[in-house]
Amino acid sequence: MHKLALDGGTPVRTKDNFLVFGAPVIEEPEIEAVVACMRRRWIGAGPKVREFEEEFKKWKGSQHAIALNSCTAALHLSMLAAGIGPGDEVITSPMTFCATVNAIIHSGATPVLADCDRHTMNILPDEIENKVSARTKAIMPVHFAGRCCDMQAIMDIARQYDLLVIEDCAHAVESRFHNQNAGRFGDIGCFSFYVTKNIITGEGGMIITDNDRFTEKIKVLGLHGMSKDAWKRFSDEGYKHYHVVQAGYKYNMTDMQAVIGICQLQRVNQYWQLRERIWRQYNDAFAKQPCILPPEPEPDTQHAYHLYTPLIDIEKTGKSRDWVLHALTAENIGVGVHYIPVHLHPYYRKMFGWQKGDFPNAEWIGERTLSLPLSAGLSEKDADDVIEAFHKVLVN
Numbered sequence: 135m136h137k138l139a140l141d142g143g144t145p146v147r148t149k150d151n152f153l154v155f156g157a158p159v160i161e162e163p164e165i166e167a168v169v170a171c172m173r174r175r176w177i178g179a180g181p182k183v184r185e186f187e188e189e190f191k192k193w194k195g196s197q198h199a200i201a202l203n204s205c206t207a208a209l210h211l212s213m214l215a216a217g218i219g220p221g222d223e224v225i226t227s228p229m230t231f232c233a234t235v236n237a238i239i240h241s242g243a244t245p246v247l248a249d250c251d252r253h254t255m256n257i258l259p260d261e262i263e264n265k266v267s268a269r270t271k272a273i274m275p276v277h278f279a280g281r282c283c284d285m286q287a288i289m290d291i292a293r294q295y296d297l298l299v300i301e302d303c304a305h306a307v308e309s310r311f312h313n314q315n316a317g318r319f320g321d322i323g324c325f326s327f328y329v330t331k332n333i334i335t336g337e338g339g340m341i342i343t344d345n346d347r348f349t350e351k352i353k354v355l356g357l358h359g360m361s362k363d364a365w366k367r368f369s370d371e372g373y374k375h376y377h378v379v380q381a382g383y384k385y386n387m388t389d390m391q392a393v394i395g396i397c398q399l400q401r402v403n404q405y406w407q408l409r410e411r412i413w414r415q416y417n418d419a420f421a422k423q424p425c426i427l428p429p430e431p432e433p434d435t436q437h438a439y440h441l442y443t444p445l446i447d448i449e450k451t452g453k454s455r456d457w458v459l460h461a462l463t464a465e466n467i468g469v470g471v472h473y474i475p476v477h478l479h480p481y482y483r484k485m486f487g488w489q490k491g492d493f494p495n496a497e498w499i500g501e502r503t504l505s506l507p508l509s510a511g512l513s514e515k516d517a518d519d520v521i522e523a524f525h526k527v528l529v530n
């Protein structure tokens with residue numbers, strides 16, 4: 135076996151060919167669409183945002199789709215629209231991005247964590263039920279890596295205790311569970327089009343819901359709290375006065391972002407197939423490696439293949455996850471970690487008294503997990519390099 139780059143050996147890829155983790159695919163049509171948008175000079179929120187919302191909601195089969203400038207904003211406004219605030223509790227997973235928990239905090243509510251499963255990495259329904267209190271208002275499941283949570287069990291709990299369900303679908307734009315799209319189980323689904331996500335608008339997010347009242351509130355809150363359709367005030371429909379009816383937020387998407395999303399949405403299945411192929415290629419190649427592979431998708435579900443997250447078998451290899459991260463980076467392979475469990479970050483420890491030992495499954499994952507590049511933009515050679523480097527680093 136070749137000497138590790140970490141020990142002065144030749145890296146699998148050259149430095150100037152570093153494989154960036156989570157690089158998006160950007161093609162000619164979206165480049166042209168952005169240029170055309172600039173030439174039209176209507177670059178703020180406008181008709182292209184409406185078009186993107188229409189396309190998205192048709193695809194998802196929801197009554198409404200509201201485009202915003204991030205999934206974080208989507209999660210935040212979902213809670214405000216649902217009337218969640220101070221004194222309320224929202225249950226979510228410790229195995230998520232900080233934005234999930236921050237959105238709960240910004241609504242004024244208190245985040246309550248329920249541990250996840252070691253293999254699916256998704257929140258456990260039994261743990262949710264253990265955390266339900268008189269203050270609980272909502273469950274916020276996160277479909278980790280694109281694998282749907284057990285939505286049947288979660289919806290049963292929600293109905294039993296009369297809780298709202300707001301799905302964090304940041305990883306799950308293509309996910310399905312028992313013939314239903316992720317984001318369509320609960321009251322509201324929130325999606326992300328951040329640069330590393332499956333389809334991108336640079337920054338961007340989308341809410342889907344069937345609830346008319348929530349939709350109305352989200353539209354007002356997302357644009358300064360101005361009365362309905364204030365974005366049209368400079369259009370050729372004639373000047374209309376707006377009325378500020380609430381202290382809202384500046385959370386709208388712009389036409390420049392929406393035109394990218396419209397193009398990307400047309401390729402969502404094509405990109406999904408490319409990632410599925412790489413995901414399977416990795417699973418086959420690593421079957422005999424000292425690591426724990428992501429489990430196969432459950433029957434009657436569609437995995438979105440957003441992240442490929444093997445767990446390092448620390449006991450068998452005697453190698454820490456952090457060492458593997460450094461060794462792979464030295465081979466010029468970009469890596470990610472999804473996630474250091476939320477409860478271990480200093481701010482939340484201080485604010486909520488969370489500590490090590492509180493969520494043993496999330497911590498077990500947090501010590502072992504790493505994410506290998508999984509983008510529709512990877513060539514076969516790129517994927518082969520990842521396989522070679524991971525193998526080299528694990529067995530050396």
Ligand SMILES: *Cc1c(COP(=O)(O)O)cnc(C)c1O
Nearest residue numbers: 204205206231233304326327328
């Ligand atoms: C990316 C991400 C978010 C936040 O999405 P933004 O669009 O960047 O605000 C929220 N939750 C999860 C699980 C994410 O991965």
